[in-house]
Amino acid sequence: MEYQFRPIGKKCAATGEDLAPGSLCHSVLVERNGELVRLDYSEQGWTGPPEGALGVWKCVVPTPAEVRHEPLDTNALMRCFEQLTEEASPAREGLRYILALLLVKKRRLRLDGSRADGDLEYLQLAGAQGEGAYEVRDLNPSDEDVQQWQRELNVYLASEWNPGSEAA
Incomplete structure (x- = not known):
């Protein structure tokens, strides 16, 4: 089974501040109303995974030039x-x-x-x-x-x- 969820967000789920390109981001998958929801946190906004987190990982916020690439089949x-x-x-x-x-x-x-x-x-x-x-x-x-x-x-x-x- 393959799960689909949105790509990295633009704002920290805790602080509401913009996620800076090149900065470390903590991402979490949680279930809300029967759907998988991705939450992204800045280093400053990260206090650990929320209760019931299904997945947790770190990534680097991409620079705008890296955000979109035309996919090849x-x-x-x-x-x-x-x-x-x-x-x-x-x-x-x-x-x-x-x-x-x-x-x-x-x-x-x-x-x-x-x-x-x-x-x-x-x-x-x-x-x-x-x-x-x-x-x-x-x-x-x-x-x-x-x-x-x-x-x-x-x-x-x-x-x-x-x-x-x-x-x-």
């Missing part, structure tokens, strides 16, 4: 992944890793297992529509690495990769 993202796989550029290994995880989350790729090669671990993936086997090195990234690669992937998708082109 999963088939377009898959073509982009295949293109990165063909390029096999070590400089884009992080992008490929993040894109692979995104496609697994969107159920366009599935994780079939993993294999070790010395000190390295590889994720073994297959396309949900029968595309061939793929291996992506498990980079075990830090949170900072993930955020950096996500930013790079957004730039790559927006500027270098043409979603209208078909993979050969």
Whole structure:
């Protein structure tokens, strides 16, 4: 089952003040009148999760430029992944890793297992529509690495990769 709730709000649920871009935000899911409601709190307004909280997490308030990106359909993202796989550029290994995880989350790729090669671990993936086997090195990234690669992937998708082109 997939749950839907709104993206990060603009105001602190406790103080009513604007959530500053780049600041740490505490987010909480609560049930109200049978619906999931997201509440966002600034550091100053955070006193801990309210009673009955169903989920609690921290995030960074996005800057206005990061707020909205045109979503690409999963088939377009898959073509982009295949293109990165063909390029096999070590400089884009992080992008490929993040894109692979995104496609697994969107159920366009599935994780079939993993294999070790010395000190390295590889994720073994297959396309949900029968595309061939793929291996992506498990980079075990830090949170900072993930955020950096996500930013790079957004730039790559927006500027270098043409979603209208078909993979050969």
